[in-house]
Amino acid sequence: MKKAVVSVFLSAAIITSFASCGKKQGGTRETDENTLSYWVAMPPSIVSQFKSLNELPMYQELEKRTGVHIDFIHPPTGQVNEQFSLMLASKDYPDMIEASWVIYPGGQAKAIKDNVIIPLNDIMPKCAPDAWGKITGNPLFDRLSKTDDGDYYMFPYLNDSNFRIFGGLMLRADWLKELNLSVPTTIDEWETVLTAFKEKKGATAPFTAQSALVNGSYSVNAFNGAFDVGKRIYVDDGEVKFGPMEDSYKDWLTLMNKWYKTGLLDVDYATNDSSAVISKMSNGEAGATFGFVGGTLGPLLQIMEDKDPNFDLVAAPYLSKNNDGKPGFAALESDVVDSGSLVITTACSNPELAAKWANNFYTEDGEKLRSFGVENESYTVDEDNQIKFTDEILNNENGVSVVEMAQRYARTAEACPGYGSQKNMENLYEQIYKYDRQIEAFGLWSEATDSAREHLFPAITAVSDEADEFSALNIEICTYLDEMIFKFVNGTEPLENFDQFRENLKKLNVERYIEIQSNAYKKFLER
Amino acid sequence: MTKKTVQQKNNNSFFLNVKKELYNNRYLYILMIPVLLYYILFCYAPMTGIVIAFKDYQISEGILGSKWVGLKYFKEFFSGMFFTRTLRNTIMISVYDIVFGFPLPVIFALLLNEINNLKYKKIVQTVTYLPHFISMVVICGMIVDFFSRDGVITRLLTLFGFENINYMSDARYFRSIYVGTGIWQGFGWNSIIYIAAISGIDQQLYEAAEIDGAKKIRKVWHITIPGISDTIILMLILRLGSVLSIGAEKVILLYNAGTYETADIISSYVYRTGIGGARYSYSSAVGLFQSVVNFIILIAANGISKKIKGNSLF
The missing domain is CATH 3.40.190.10 (Periplasmic binding protein-like II)
Known part of the structure; x- marks a missing residue:
């Protein structure tokens, strides 16, 4: 009998707990008119x-x-x-x-x-x-x-x-001063500076970054600006373009690969998270990075205030093709x-x-x-x-x-x-x-606002009837791209295979992918 | 009262109609209701959602209102660029896991059984269980840290002449790391069922063997292993039934662009397309394919076991 009572009691407990669950759920929405x-x-x-x-x-x-x-x-x-x-x-x-x-x-x-x-x-x-x-x-x-x-x-x-550009390139001002170098504004100057950081300052990863340096994220545009090419979809003269299908994209990739091989680019960039970047910058493993005013520059200056009074970070301007002062790509909001x-x-x-x-x-x-x-x-x-x-x-x-x-x-x-x-x-x-x-960095990076806006693909989606198709293409292409770009940069895939890579992209129907975005953009312009 | 019920049931169970049976064991049936409800509500009812794999599911139209598209999404998956790769990776990881991961808990349970110092045994057991209780997110965070360039394990490995690289971004090592850490995390916990099975073996058998002059190894080989073989087979069949379904979360937490080649499995692919790309129908189709293959393997393994060993799951 005792057993029976217990079992009834338990079932009752379970049932009521279910019931009270349901009641609570239903009660969260009030219908008060205000x-x-x-x-x-x-x-x-x-x-x-x-x-x-x-x-x-x-x-x-x-x-x-x-x-x-x-x-x-x-x-x-x-x-x-x-x-x-x-x-x-x-x-x-x-x-x-x-x-x-x-x-x-x-x-x-x-x-x-x-x-x-x-x-x-x-x-x-x-x-x-x-x-x-x-x-x-x-x-x-x-x-x-x-x-x-x-x-x-x-x-x-x-x-x-x-205030629309919150991120950009930054590097150690105290090292620059010590080495008698100025803030780099071209790829060649960057190479000189990073080489000096590596050889004279013992930086093991002179330029550190996160995987967004080369893959998806639109906001990180560190060196591609110098080649006048976007990493993904962008607008050029009213035309929608896709970076990997442009010739200058390969030049940018070649540079990244060269920096990776010569040890100027952090070899662990693909697995770094933001705290890894901050720790490398603060312990002298790295001397330059792509970061944000509030998320990288500020914390670093704050951390180092007590540790190393000489530590100083300065923003570098966005790079532009032929150094014409009109950087086409920036972390533009x-x-x-x-x-x-x-x-x-x-x-x-x-x-x-x-x-x-x-x-x-x-x-x-x-x-x-x-x-x-x-x-x-x-x-x-x-x-x-x-x-x-x-x-x-x-x-x-x-x-x-x-x-x-x-x-x-x-x-x-x-x-x-x-x-x-x-x-x-x-x-x-x-x-x-x-x-x-920080204020200074803001000002310097913001100079790129107008020229970068010309290339900015607005936050729009494919038109309704093309949405599912686009979504399918987008996932396949992005996965393939992320993977291949990583391999090209670290050399597992030789750059000679770049044409083959492009052929594969075409097999993945990249042309249709661009077309759908182009249609969406046209509709946007007609608004 | 319970005794009486059992007796009654034994005596004339054949004539008892369902109503009487229900009445007599009403408390047991009442106890069963929540479990039954659970299975109906959370396991069987959602299964009907599978139909969206054959439909062009639109949020606004709902499951019933969406258009039928037949096998469109299955065709898309089979002809897609990532089909062979995700399938290969899934099978490879699973096979590695079975080959290396399955015997270990059994061996561990056998070894543990031979320890006579109770206190030591308890400590070993507890320590090996512990990793099982750590959240997967934490485990993966630890793995990423330990196998990075300055990680503890990487440093250890370099002492033994391995190269000093970031093991997490090298496609060659992904499977080993995945399976190895999986074994580390699970072998203690997975051995519980075998330890329980071993403790269920009749002690008289051991005594008899001792009288016959059997040594430790003999006893293990002729008594312990046959004693738990049913459990081992049962566990193997169950494990084979999930060859294609490796949990996506660990892969998603560990992979990166550098390791997609060996790491991207069907479930992580489903995650990316379904949740990331909001392609519900497509990912349901892929998920359904995965379940069907699992089901076939499960039935096959069960059949084989029935034939060879004479016992099976069902």
Whole structure:
């Protein structure tokens, strides 16, 4: 009998635990009329600090101002794309979604056609006049913020400043000085400098990098600029081109191979992660790298401040063909960053309210809120109307960087819905970046903005009916490319086989691949 | 009460109708419900999703609404450039793993059985289990570090005259590293079932053998191994049933452009196309192919074992 009682009790326990599970799940969505649900990936920098963006002072302040409560839904870190697809497949949409719509098969236009998101052509001018004004007021913003069919569908991140290039080449200024060399601006000069680093300074990996130096990532354009060729898809004179199919691509590859063989390029570049790069730069194994203002330059200067007072890093300009000062390729951020776009879904019962709420990020107050946080909490305004972060943020005792501290109040320096004006961004970056070298690097790299923009392929996807075909081609070609480029650089595959490699690419239908992107680009230009 | 039920069942089980059976063992059946539900909900119901392998699945249309395309995606995979390579890599890694990884836990269990010092035995067992409990992500992080140019293992290897390179970016070493670390992580844990089987062997057999003058090796050969042979065969059949399905996560965490050639397996390919490229139908087709091959091998292995050994899984 005892056994029976126990078994009944256990089954009951299991069943109720199932039941309570279901109840909890169903209860998360409230239907209060002043509540909107908002799906967004947690910014990686604050994942360890906050459970939800609801706890971020910026959103709390906004709730106070608007009376609208936002119910944030965050996918688990590291599963953002999977969760995004799952959410769409389940058809249980939140009211608003902030995500990159380029990964939606068929792109944004398809998402509207599929009844996932709503076009904002009518709602935006009426309910979000500030956002509407900012978007339509700038032809570049305008074109990037709508679909091929002319539907405005998102509240984008509009970067209206010169701060668009956050990464570039950098090298040891103290070594340069010691060796009596100047900052290199051509491939030959780079070779001289790196050779000197290797021979005279004992650097075992004079130029260190991550695998992005040669493979996929668009943002890392270190030396290909000198050959006037993009690593992947780019635009040249209105024509869509694919780097590996261009002749100058082989010249660039030959150089990388030569540097690899002669030991100028870090032989472990393919497996380095960002911390490996930082450690090699700080212990003198490497003297130069491709890095970012906030992610590489700042941390390195900070780490070395106490360890080696002589340590100094200086930015080098982007390289250009014939050294004409017009570098065609840089780590250029698009004018409208797709990843930070906010859309309203068809599930939203009150799109007007959502649009009104989102409009707040495009007003002057909203811009301050988004970048600097809450007045008197995270920033103060002085007599000259200058915004300044509080001491707690600027001079943090725990060694947390300014930007990380600021991000505990607002979505500072993040590509998220909103507007960034030149004036505010300048002020922001001057405060965020502690070292003059960082500001200097910013200025130097930014000189490439205009010439690099000419080659920038916008964040667009293949047109709907070509989407699946493109996706198939994209994966096969990228895998093959990543692998072969790596082999060409380290010499496992001799460069004589380059033509064979190109033939194989053609077998993988690279021509169709380019054509699809070219079609998408044409449609984009017609917008 | 339990005793009574059993008796009743034995006496006239033939005439008991289902209703009575259910009533009499109602508590057992109630206990079974959650398990049954689990299998129906999480194993059988999702299986119907396989149909998307034969459809052009669109998120907006749903599984039922999408267009039928027949074997389009299977054809695409078989004629694709990566078919032979991923298949070869998958089989190679799996075969290595079976050849080198399968006997080890058995040998380990046999050795452990011969240790008389209980305390020492317990310590050895615990230490060998430990790696099993470390998360795969951590294990892979360790592997990448240890086999990099300045890694602990690379340094050890150079002492023995191996070249000082980054072993993680050299395609020649990927399989050895993958299989070797897999064995290291799993052999202690996998030996549990054999240790349990050994402890189930009748001690009288050993005593009888001793009286007959058998030495240790003889006893192992004639008593222990035959005693656990059923378990070994069972485990081998189960292992053969997953020849083509190697978990993708370890490969994904370890491979890079330099090792694609030997490292890219079917599951990592499915991951890249399905999750990375949002090609659900295509990756379902590839995954289905993988499962079907596994199923055929499982049936074949089972059949062979039935013929030769007379015992089998089903």
